[in-house]
Amino acid sequence: MKTLEYRTDYSTVVAGWRSMVAGTYKGQTAAVRTQTGLWREKPGWVGASIPQMTGYVDDGYLVDGMTVKRGAYARPRRKMRFSEEGELQVDLALSGHDTPFLNWGKRTRQQGLTVDVELAVRAGTPAAVLRDYAKWVAGLIYGFEAKGYALNVNVVSRCKNLGVNKEAADTFVRVSSANRRSDFKTWSAILSPGGFRMLIFTARILNCAHNGVRANPGMGGSYGPAWGVAWDPKQRHLTIRCAATSERFPVEQMDQQLAAVKF
Secondary structure (H helix, E strand, C coil): CCEEEEEEEHHHHHHHHHHHHHCCCCCCHHHHHHHHHHHHHCHHHHCCCHHHHHHHHHHCCCCCCCCCCCCCCCCCCCCEEEECCCEECHHHHHCCCCCCEEEECCCCCCCEEEEEEECCCCCCCCHHHHHHHHHHHHHHHHHHHHCCCEEEEEEEEEEECCECCCCEEEEEEEEECCCCCCCHHHHHHHHCCCHHHHHHHHHHHHHHHHHCCCECCCCCEECCCCCEEEEECCCCEEEEECCCCCCCCCHHHHHHHHHCCCC
16 A cells, blocks of 8 residues: 655644644645544643643643753854964963963764654553653753754654555654754654644644645554664664553663663
8 A cells, every 4th residue: 555755844734733723724624624623622632722732832842851941952062272372362471371372172073863753652542651752752852962963853653544545654744953953842842742633643634735645534543563762873863663552651661772772
């Protein structure tokens, strides 16, 4: 069966979600009507109300334990150091200072790193699982940023039967790029409790529209066998696996697997 592939960015998904909520999105009528109805009528199942999600999109989503600072794309900066050569500091030279020059120290550069965060769960998955998953991912991304990695991050969602003709779908949402300054807080809404059933479902609808296929109003069936971490050292590509069906996020297991990776 054909697999629909779609690659987009976070801002496009947010704009699509806002237009669906406002009733201005054109196309995919049945899917949009079904999903916006659920967003309004079943916020408990969705994970958030529309006003709550609007707040997450506007201001970021953080829970206890997320030590993330706005604008904190922290790469190691070079420091000016006193030296025997470099830019002469006249006042120091006149005072007889032994090292009257200032010189830029070397900056330690980390290699590039791509992180794919899978997000695809079934209807019975508790919102608490997504909350704990978001908290863990926040720490992971913030740690990479603080160490100065040139970081590319994608949120990836795979499902079966997204199209009305049973087409499967792989949807990739670029949320952070090494070429653009950002931080976790600017895109954290996609990992909030309502992020999957609002923003990811929006991205799935956009996937179908992009591929000229009518979307299944039920948004297909997510799949993913288990939680886990996969590392490709040649491509420097880290994949965070998401279990489609889970009663809890196994933080200890994920910590152990991550600790075994040699970046």
